[in-house]
Amino acid sequence: MSNVLNESAENYLETILILSQKLPVVRSVDIANELGFKKSSVSVAMKNLREKEHIKVDEQGFIHLTPSGLEIANMIYERHTLLSSWLIHLGVPADVAAADACKMEHVISTESFEAIKRHVYENKEV
Template sequence: MKIQESAENYLETILILSERSTYVRSIDIANELNFTKPSVSVAMKKLRENNLITVDGDGYIHLTEDGLAIANRMYERHKLLSDWLTYLGVPKDIATEDACRIEHVISQESFEKIRAHVREMNEHL
């Protein structure tokens, strides 16, 4: 399923926040991304309609199986690309920003080749 970059960012943020805390609410996402609460509410509605998240009666957000799969894929890409760019000498803040953009547009085939290269490189360190 092809989803928009913004949805991928929201799902990745929910994953990251859920690793920090047991509960994730819209306000937590708004604070993390520096977005307005109404903007986040609209996005959460769309994610819920696409069965990528659930929201319980207390307003806590949970990733569905499909949402978790997308979030994990984006987070893996982000971490690997950011670390790789930093290793190549790109300053960490720029590497993180660039990785955030690249993670959404890189093909799975290209990412797998980069991942294999990084693993091979790590074996020789």
């Protein structure tokens, strides 16, 4: 499913998920502040995600993940957290691990990620 979205769209969905866990509501301005982007850039991205039915925007401008958006966001977030934790466990500095995990989470195949996940949990490495 995620291979039809680009890395940027996946990052937006992941950011909406993370913000929704921290804030009572998520707005475009919150996403722009979190990512350091212009509000106009975020508005274009939200339009695209809305057209792909990964988000809904209510009349107050609050952004909500749809079931498909939530599925993608959860997948990317799981990849990010596991990969960054694993890299830190391997001795990579936390900031480097987080940056590398952010790149890896978008390009790794499902098969490779599942194999890493099995290995990590079987060996209790995170």
